[in-house]
Amino acid sequence: MQVNSSSSTSLLNQGLQGLQKSQQEIQRSANDIARLNIEPTSQANPADPTQAGQAQPSDQKVESSQDVVEPLINLRRQEQLFNASAQIVKTADETLGSLLDVKA
Template identity: 35%
Template structure:
C-alpha cells in the first residue's frame, strides 16, 4: 500500500505546485495589465526623449513568459490529477483482487 500512498502524495503535491504556478502567473499577468494602463500624470519634459523606466516597470514580468508559466501550471496540475486517478484505479484493482 505504500506505493499507492506515495503515488497519491506525488499527485497531490504536483497539483498543488501547478496551482501555485498558475496563481503566480495570473498575478503577474494582472500586474502587467494594470501597469500597461496609462497613468494620469503630467507629460515628461520635452528634453527627455526616452525616460528611464521606473523600478516598477523594470520588475514587471514579461507577458509572454507569464502566459507560458500559466500553461505550464495548468499542464502540471492536469498531470498530477492523472497520477491521482491512476493511483486510485490501481488501489481499486488491488482491493478487488484481494477481496
C-alpha cells in the same frame, strides 16, 4: 512488477503534491499578469475628428507586451503539469481500488 498499496499511496501523494504546486504556480503567474498594466498605444476615438490618429495621455503605467510573455508561458506549462498530476492521481486511485478489490 509487483504493485502494492504503499506504492499506490506514494504515487497518490506525489500526484497530490504536484497538483498543489501547480496550483500555487498558476496563482503566482496569474498575479504577475494582473499586476501588469497593458493598454493600447493609441486610444483615439474614431468618432471624434479632433482625436483621429492621436495617442491619448494615460495616468496608467504602460508595460511592454514582452513582460507578459513569461507569465503566460509559465501559466500554460503549469496547466500541463496540473493535468499530468491529475492523471497520476486518477491512475493511483484506480490501482489502489483494484488492489482493494483483489484483497477483498
